[in-house]
Amino acid sequence: MDNEREVDQATRRAFFDQVRRHTGIAMSERKWALLEGRLRRRVRELALPGYRDYLHVLEAKPEEVRDFIDLVTTNETSFFRTPRIWEYFAGQFLPRWFETHGGTPLRVWSAAASSGEEAYTVAMLCEEFRGRHPAFRYRILATDIGDAILRKAAAARYQGRSIEGLGQTHPDLLARYFSAADDGFVADPALRANVTFRKHNLHEAARDIGTMDVTLLRNVLIYFDAAGQQVVLENVRRAMAPDGVLIVGESESLSRFDMGFAFEQPLIYRNEVRP
Structure with missing residues (x-):
């Protein structure tokens, strides 16, 4: 060969x-x-x-x-990757959003879901919030371009470094939302109930995605050239609610793009463009 x-x-x-x-x-x-x-x-x-x-x-x-x-395609992720993102989501975003939108379900898009750790991290934090606010409702759409990785994510079975990391950083959440299975752990049905996995290419228009309140587009833009980044961001923005929040990766910034995303804090942007 x-x-x-x-x-x-x-x-x-x-x-x-x-x-x-x-x-x-x-x-x-x-x-x-x-x-x-x-x-x-x-x-x-x-x-x-x-x-x-x-x-x-x-x-x-x-x-x-x-x-x-x-x-x-690269599929590298972990539970609670980049702690500052999750501190913002749980401590700032969810209370603020529930105060103004309590009557409608929160819609979250994990736009490069990989093996699902990001989507289930969102689900755990939403379940924790719902424990304190029973009226809170949410739906998570997790998409990726690869069929095999989506099947793995939907199965919600984890072993090795991924689940060990969750046990080290959040042992209470591991015990509450996962059950031992074979040589690893599987997410409980209650955690998976509000997460849907679907195939989607971010380079294509997001016509069937819906309107999202939060979009996690982390460590994705780095794989595209400038023109490709522009296409992806425009596709994502069109699927976001007015004032929806976009979260990007540690090495990514939208400062050079004039697309209606307003800087809120590092890695966090808000959609200021109305559909």
Whole structure:
């Protein structure tokens, strides 16, 4: 099989084009080692002579695109990642929102849900809030581009570093919302009841998403070039309620975009544009 040194620039460029075509993600030459490492296993599984042959498979068999997307997208997350986000959500946003919108359900969009830890973190905090305010209602939509990772998220079974981290930082929530299963833990039905998982490409219009009060778009923009970021942000904004809150990742900022997002505090922006 081709190794990294033998893959010519045209073939590498063709793979980068495939990534952009199917996900909107922009990759450069410096990302080839990462991409090649992920592709190698699939090429071997299909018993193909090399990477050029896999390009032919992608073009000839549309069903292979699903596996390609699963391979090339990054799925790294954890429960309560970036504590300041969750301190804001639980301590500032939820009380303020409930005071002014108590009669309607809160709508939250985890826009790059990966294996579901972010969505279930939101659910735990919402359940805790509902314990103090029984009239509070909420719905969480969790989306991602990969089929395999969405199946994993919907199963809500966690083991290893992910669930161990939750046990270290929030042992009370682990005990309250998860049950031991096999060699890990599974989220209880009560926690999963208000979370829906759905496939969605952020590079496409969010016509069936609804109108969201909070959108978590964390560690996503860094994978797009400037034009791609503009498209993603506009798609997301159109699915947000007036005054809806957008939360981005630690290394991301909207300061260079003039799109109607007003800075509220680091990583937190508010939608000031009316639909």
